[in-house]
Amino acid sequence: xxxxxxxxxxxxxxxxxxxxxxxxxxxxxxxxxxxxxxxxxxxxxxxxxxxxxxxxxxxxxxxxxxxxxxxxxxxxxxxxxxxxxxxxxxxxxxxxxxxxxxxxxxxxxxxxxxxxxxxxxxxxxxxxxxxxxxxxxxxxxxxxxxxxxxxxxxxxxxxxxxxxxxxxxxxxxxxxxxxxxxxxxxxxxxxxxxxxxxxxxxxxxxxxxxxxxxxxxxxxxxxxxxxxxxxxxxxxxxxxxxxxxxxxxxxxxxxxxxxxxxxxxxxxxxxxxxxxxxxxxxxxxxxxxxxxxxxxxxxxxxxxxxxxxxxxxxxxxxxxxxxxxxxxxxxxxxxxxxxxxxxxxxxxxxxxxxxxxxxxxxxxxxxxxxxxxxxxxxxxxxxxxxxxxxxxxxxxxxxxxxxxxxxxxxxxxxxxxxxxxxxxxxxxxxxxxxxxxxxxxxxxxxxxxxxxxxxxxxxxxxxxxxxxxxxxxxxxxxxxxxxxxxxxxxxxxxxxxxxxxxxxxxxxxxxxxxxxxxxxxxxxxxxxxxxxxxxxxxxxxxxxxxxxxxxxxxxxxxxxxxxxxxxxxxxxxxxxxxxxxxxxxxxxxxxxxxxxxxxxxxxxxxxxxxxxxxxxxxxxxxxxxxxxxxxxxxxxxxxxxxxxxxxxxxxxxxxxxxxxxxxxxxxxxxxxxxxxxxxxxxxxxxxxxxxxxxxxxxxxxxxxxxxxxxxxxxxxxxxxxxxxxxxxxxxxxxxxxxxxxxxxxxxxxxxxxxxx
Numbered sequence: 001x002x003x004x005x006x007x008x009x010x011x012x013x014x015x016x017x018x019x020x021x022x023x024x025x026x027x028x029x030x031x032x033x034x035x036x037x038x039x040x041x042x043x044x045x046x047x048x049x050x051x052x053x054x055x056x057x058x059x060x061x062x063x064x065x066x067x068x069x070x071x072x073x074x075x076x077x078x079x080x081x082x083x084x085x086x087x088x089x090x091x092x093x094x095x096x097x098x099x100x101x102x103x104x105x106x107x108x109x110x111x112x113x114x115x116x117x118x119x120x121x122x123x124x125x126x127x128x129x130x131x132x133x134x135x136x137x138x139x140x141x142x143x144x145x146x147x148x149x150x151x152x153x154x155x156x157x158x159x160x161x162x163x164x165x166x167x168x169x170x171x172x173x174x175x176x177x178x179x180x181x182x183x184x185x186x187x188x189x190x191x192x193x194x195x196x197x198x199x200x201x202x203x204x205x206x207x208x209x210x211x212x213x214x215x216x217x218x219x220x221x222x223x224x225x226x227x228x229x230x231x232x233x234x235x236x237x238x239x240x241x242x243x244x245x246x247x248x249x250x251x252x253x254x255x256x257x258x259x260x261x262x263x264x265x266x267x268x269x270x271x272x273x274x275x276x277x278x279x280x281x282x283x284x285x286x287x288x289x290x291x292x293x294x295x296x297x298x299x300x301x302x303x304x305x306x307x308x309x310x311x312x313x314x315x316x317x318x319x320x321x322x323x324x325x326x327x328x329x330x331x332x333x334x335x336x337x338x339x340x341x342x343x344x345x346x347x348x349x350x351x352x353x354x355x356x357x358x359x360x361x362x363x364x365x366x367x368x369x370x371x372x373x374x375x376x377x378x379x380x381x382x383x384x385x386x387x388x389x390x391x392x393x394x395x396x397x398x399x400x401x402x403x404x405x406x407x408x409x410x411x412x413x414x415x416x417x418x419x420x421x422x423x424x425x426x427x428x429x430x431x432x433x434x435x436x437x438x439x440x441x442x443x444x445x446x447x448x449x450x451x452x453x454x455x456x457x458x459x460x461x462x463x464x465x466x467x468x469x470x471x472x473x474x475x476x477x478x479x480x481x482x483x484x485x486x487x488x489x490x491x492x493x494x495x496x497x498x499x500x501x502x503x504x505x506x507x508x509x510x511x512x513x514x515x516x517x518x519x520x521x522x523x524x525x526x527x528x529x530x531x532x533x534x535x536x537x538x539x540x541x542x543x544x545x546x547x548x549x550x551x552x553x554x555x556x557x558x559x560x561x562x563x564x565x566x567x568x569x570x571x572x573x574x575x576x577x578x579x580x581x582x583x584x585x586x587x588x589x590x591x592x593x594x595x596x597x598x599x600x601x602x603x604x605x606x607x608x609x610x611x612x613x614x615x616x617x618x619x620x621x622x623x624x625x626x627x628x629x630x631x632x633x634x635x636x637x638x639x640x641x642x643x644x645x646x647x648x649x650x651x652x653x654x655x656x657x658x659x660x661x662x663x664x665x666x667x668x669x670x671x672x673x674x675x676x677x678x679x680x681x682x683x684x685x686x687x688x689x690x691x692x693x694x695x696x697x698x699x700x701x702x703x704x705x706x707x708x709x710x711x712x713x714x715x716x717x718x719x720x721x722x723x724x725x726x727x728x729x730x731x732x733x734x735x736x737x738x739x740x741x742x743x744x745x746x747x748x749x750x751x752x753x754x755x756x
Contacts, residue, residue, distance in 0.1 A: 103130050305339025341381055502680075
């Protein structure tokens with residue numbers, strides 16, 4: 001072949017390069033393709049941004065109704081022709097018929113025009129008049145008569161649809177009168193409870209005297225039910241006189257308000273020996289009388305109103321070694337005058353109070369907030385009621401005038417304090433964070449604190465990253481700087497394939513196999529890092545004494561494969577040694593030792609299991625990105641460091657690692673985002689207990705797992721449904737903030753090391 005290479009002599013001019021001729025059509029085509037590619041990339045980026053904003057908008061739209069202010073609209077005021085001053089008022093669920101207790105019994109009034117409907121005669125009056133009533137609740141209403149008797153009545157409504165139109169008809173059921181006071185004192189202040197063992201009645205028959213009537217019903221296998229009536233008279237050691245009574249539905253405690261501002265708790269657990277168990281000062285200063293006492297739904301929270309307009313909630317709290325005592329929980333917005341009327345909600349912990357001047361307040365007992373303030377046109381209010389669906393309020397004044405409001409407040413239990421702060425829930429000794437969305441009874445107090453869920457998310461992420469970051473980063477450093485390319489070509493794809501494992505599979509294995517296995521070998525599991533590290537150091541030390549002829553047969557960078565049997569041996573020794581230590585030092589049961597010595601309980605599905613399982617899900621992401629960053633460090637930096645006398649380890653730690661730090665930091669943050677949003681592993685391997693405890697042996701509940709658990713059972717548009725949307729919004733905001741901060745840090749690190 002002829003060599004056409006021409007050697008240019010010094011000073012000889014260079015031959016001009018031959019121009020490359022590109023057809024115009026080809027140039028135009030390239031420009032069009034470049035422009036099209038730019039448009040496609042721009043459109044794809046814009047589509048992603050719009051999609052994210054759309055998701056954020058949908059989530060925010062689901063959350064917004066939670067924080068809408070409640071509203072109330074006055075529907076009208078009606079004048080009625082009642083035969084006497086009203087004592088109590090109630091309404092059907094459709095707010096079409098109002099029933100009012102007067103001296104002659106129970107009268108029904110149409111809400112449309114205020115006309116009094118045909119009355120249902122009340123049997124058993126025998127010339128007496130109604131002078132008092134017990135508090136309205138979900139049980140029968142007790143009417144106190146002027147001759148010392150009381151009549152339990154139950155007001156109901158039947159709904160039919162003749163010709164497709166709704167028709168509501170009133171019903172009144174009364175049982176035989178109860179002879180409460182043989183001395184025939186008028187029963188103006190009384191309380192009634194239909195307990196599981198039979199009805200119980202309490203009535204004031206004097207300034208300081210009470211009478212308790214208990215009917216014990218015994219059901220026989222054969223024959224009718226037998227009734228045994230007992231009557232107890234009790235004189236209270238109080239100052240002032242009795243002003244109001246409230247008896248819980250279990251028949252365990254009777255609460256008595258006095259004109260001196262005290263609330264007395266009478267223990268009725270032994271019906272034959274009632275006794276005063278607690279005396280509490282319910283008003284701000286002595287001498288301000290208690291004007292009303294009543295229970296919220298469930299009969300666990302007592303509402304006390306006084307003659308100065310104060311309204312407070314009280315609960316029985318069990319004190320260490322002192323039994324139960326009455327403790328004030330909240331003070332609500334006060335009235336300008338004495339509280340004369342009270343009505344609880346039949347669906348939640350809301351209630352309404354009113355004073356004689358016509359001011360009505362709607363409160364919520366769990367949060368301690370006053371939600372609405374209403375004003376009736378006429379003064380002299382006698383009674384108030386909450387509609388059964390909690391969508392309306394009706395008042396009646398001394399002249400029989402009715403006022404009706406429609407109330408729009410679908411989420412009364414929601415406030416910033418209930419979502420993120422401590423609340424004093426019924427049955428708890430102090431304010432605390434609690435998530436418990438549902439219960440087994442209709443009077444359940446919903447607890448929607450998101451703080452335990454946020455804590456659980458952070459806890460699970462912390463333990464997962466604590467397990468994943470060291471393994472992933474050290475593995476990436478070794479693979480990029482020391483591992484033989486052939487072995488690296490096997491290890492890296494294998495680790496990347498791990499990322500394709502479905503999280504539901506990992507969660508299934510963690511919950512059903514890993515959790516029981518870990519429970520058996522916990523002492524050995526904590527010994528394993530120490531034993532394995534010692535064995536590796538011993539193996540490396542012994543490797544130095546292996547003849548060179550043998551060592552030379554192992555390719556540089558593949559020595560790590562020889563450590564696999566060492567690691568397996570270290571695990572086996574750790575588990576064996578852990579069992580020995582448990583028998584000799586931990587009394588043969590590490591769970592009992594943890595509880596007795598450290599006060600820690602061991603749950604089978606706990607943070608340790610989640611840390612291991614979710615760590616395996618996060619390791620491939622951190623390893624892959626970190627290894628790519630470490631491998632992308634310019635080789636001239638590595639070569640320069642080695643040429644200056646640095647060892648491979650010094651070069652890796654002091655040159656390669658700092659230079660790749662922006663990419664490593666990004667890998668950690670992406671792994672953090674993966675752990676925060678993980679659902680199935682934390683759902684199946686934690687037990688889903690929303691507790692706030694950093695113990696690695698306890699479970700937790702994360703925001704993502706809580707959404708997966710609760711959403712299928714949440715009613716569409718309900719409070720729980722919208723709170724789950726709020727949890728999703730919190731996850732969105734958390735990841736956005738973390739990723740933004742991570743990007744800022746990454747850019748700062750990149751700028752710092754860009755000159756290398």
